[in-house]
Amino acid sequence: MGTEQIQSVSFDGKTLHILDQTKLPALKQFLQITTIEHCWQAIKELKVRGAPAIGIAAAYGLFLGVRDVCSSATFDEFDHVFQEKSDYLASSRPTAVNLFWALKRMRARLMAEKGHSIEDLKAKLLQEAHAIKAEDEEVCRSIGLHGLSLLHDGMTILTHCNAGGIATAKYGTALAPVYLAKEHGWNVKVFADETRPLLQGSRLTAWELQEAGIDVTLITDSMAAFVMAKGWVQAVIVGCDRVAANGDVANKIGTYGLALLAKAHQIPFYVAAPMSTIDMETASGAHIPIEERDAREIINGFGVPTAPADVKVFNPAFDVTPNELITAIITEKGIVRQPYQESLIELFKEKSENSMPQYGNSEEGNQHVTA
Template sequence: MEYETVDLDEESGSVLILDQTKLPGKAEMIKLRTAKEIWDAIYLLKVRGAPAIGVAAAFGIYVLARRTAQKETDFDSFYNSFKKQKEYLDSARPTAVNLSWALNRMDQVCRQAHAEGKSVAQIVDRLGREAREIKEEDIRVCRAIGENGLSLLKPGDGILTHCNAGQLATCRYGTATAPIYLGQERGYHFHVFADETRPLLQGARLTAYELYSSGVDVTLICDNMSAMVMKNGWVNAVFVGCDRVAANGDTANKIGTSVVATVAKRYGVPFYVCAPTSTIDLDTPAGNEIKIEQRPGREVTEMWYKEPMAPQGIKVFNPAFDVTDHELITAIITEHGIARAPFWKSLAEMKNVTV
């Protein structure tokens, strides 16, 4: 885990990412230079996890703006290209709010610098500083989420997590795994159960990989085993990440999260969602208004098999995310504190905290 999930190579004018589609078999850093390469990397899950997607998008639009500025020194022409590239990158994945959040933040910086009379070259320089700040913020935010999450745990606890909301989904610490990493540093000796997370196996390929590599006591389980480990009393808390939080506290996370939340409710296990405030979308009143990304059927029928494991031509329903009802959520852990019901009030307060 000495690799950076997302980084910037100023010399070559490219975004550097750890290609997560190659894990756990191979740790490979790749360079993204063009808008198509950046879009593909986000859509094809070479970089994934809401915070990491946001950082990659910020670095990406900066790299593209720097290249545009070499040809377009007039602001109107430069900004026209900037807007097209921003909209193109924003179309890569619809559910994770951090993608549009980061791109809109970069757009605001661009327009503000122009309003201040800055040249195109100066605007590009400011965009670079903002992109680097978004990455540094992510690291600070994840650590703060970890501290807040750790306050809900005690040494020796069993923790279950779904998908990958770890270091690989962020720039460091992760969101749902941040309390685990901080506890590891402080001798808490947690035991973690990682759901494999069908159909893309982020829990098996990524969460199990990074926790095991870091010396955490982790056990991999199939998704349909979560009820058994909870019923056995082996799980004291569930920690998951999320890609979007609606104003009422409904959360969109990797498909299967709502199942885990329902099971946790049945067995009285606290269910915590770890969410940077950048994922809180107060403009979306409830989860039924969150657009859910639909993925190709081959991810279910053949992606991980030598031979297809379903009848040829079978219909496949493959949503990337589901929505967990706020009534199933014990608390939402942010960098500014822990939000509890009524979420419409506590989330608005968290969102409006200034630092």
Template sequence: MTTPIAAIQSVRLDDDNDVLVLLDQTLLPNEKVFLQLSTVEEVWDAIYHLKVRGAPAIGIAAAYGIYLGVKQVKADTYVELAVEFEKIKHYLASSRPTAVNLFWALKRMEDRLKQEADKSIAEIKQALKEEAETIREEDEQVCLAIGEHALSLLKPGWGLLTHCNAGTIATAKYGTALAPIYLGQERDYHFSVYADETRPLLQGARLTAWELQEAGVDVTLICDNMASIVMKEGKVQAVLVGCDRVAANGDTANKIGTSGLAVLAKHYGIPFYVCAPLSTIDLECASGDDIPIELRKSEEVSTQWYEKSMAPANVKVYNPAFDVTDHELITAIVTEKGIAYAPFKKSLAELMGKEG
């Protein structure tokens, strides 16, 4: 039985009960569990341990998290409240250093705080709630717009390949890289989707394959190292991936393994599309060389998914969570405002309203 895509809401605020409700993505596909987080520490833990993941969803969770944290603050003056806000902001910012949406959302909440400086404490807290809700609502519209733009690049019946999870559970709704797939599903495009399992945390296997299957999409799971053969066999006509950060020159950071797909797509002459909300574009970051790459614990590679260790004891493990795809390998970057093509330094600046 398929599930309407709108029915899956992975991040929402239950303000009456002072909790952030999150779909625990670490338990999928075997269990669909919604966590109720009431403290900033729990929100930090959820972001760090990938219980909530996907750049937009992280930003939404952070916005709700900082609101809930501030809601619990006892303060008599704006200054006292602002001091506590700053502490919470810095704490949440430490959870995922690569995801620019995290910092974008926290900065937006901070800007709203400053705008309300002359209001009462109760009014300020209400304004922060409204801002967090607006961030979620806007993300839904952003994803829909990205989906429409990306769908214009695709043809009915195509085979599509995606990596990691850039779907509805990674956003407010629709997803980014999966948005055109869902829109195509509604419009009888009959896409065939190949989902990389995405090692070492298997987001493609556990999350993308799960949500696409739930929605009735024709999805086939492949191991990461099978991407080349399905491309060579002509089963893939386009690659669609999400993104955690876009540098000013068009270099993009996404889940580890993405850059390898771009190299393969270039070799086989397959278009490689990055679906990126404007909030992930960092014009202050000149190139991918300036994007911090999160290194994660070795257990994710050696022991986490196995009854017994699949690696020799004490062997060194290199486990970067992301890699950077060179802009020269990217066919286009699809945003809610339109599609950016090379030269990306110019086209991205134009989309951000910073040209000239």
């Protein structure tokens, strides 16, 4: 058992290296991506997954898409190619707002550098992709420190899907407080939901927590109520793919049911969300597009027939958890609670320099909520 976190996305100047999460846990294999088409495929096929990691990969992928534009091109010609490639990448995953956030940020950098040579523009775009990755690592650490204030030594949390280090630049979102707890010498245990139908909890979360030397117990999704009823879970922490302006949250399918179970058992339900995942332009969860995936993921998952081949299948990748079921949303700038419609607006008004919280003050909540 190892004790190190894996870097799931990196760029060496020529090649984008992506940990192929579809091969885990059997094989730790890195894809060598040199074209935007391969990047699109990696995002679409969940080889890279987790909202922040998708955003990082998309930023590098967009650079790959424009790096071969002729240096004699005009800015308008370069911009045309840039927008075409950006739209192409945007078609890979419609729900993860970080994908669109990263693409918009790359475009903003392009427009800010208008007037430079084509080669300079390429260099500036690569610089921006590097910045997105570096900032995500700091964001995740800040989420971890804020989230740590909600935990205490010796407690057990339950998580769903994978919102760990391999879904981000480092630390993860939902798992960031767990990694920070380990750094501080705490004994925090984790129940990991298996997460049907693609088993991100068993293939990814259980794997990376074991790699980091953290006490993890794998359960199927249908066992969550049982372990809650036993009193074995003191908090639920999940990541998310999008937070609407009213605090509704889209996350991996099964999250909504887990939130209902947490409420029934009076267990706090926390959502870890980087600011880039909060979409203030989407009024509520009803307006979040929900990706529907191939029926084969359910009836022929991992190549093994598990249902009649011609049975009708409904396979949404995400569900929406209503804001009233969410105890708090943990961001890099602080922790927000109800009413989310107002507190999220206030959160965006705050200065980016936010002091780190004290941790371990209480079993169920923190004392530093400012928004």
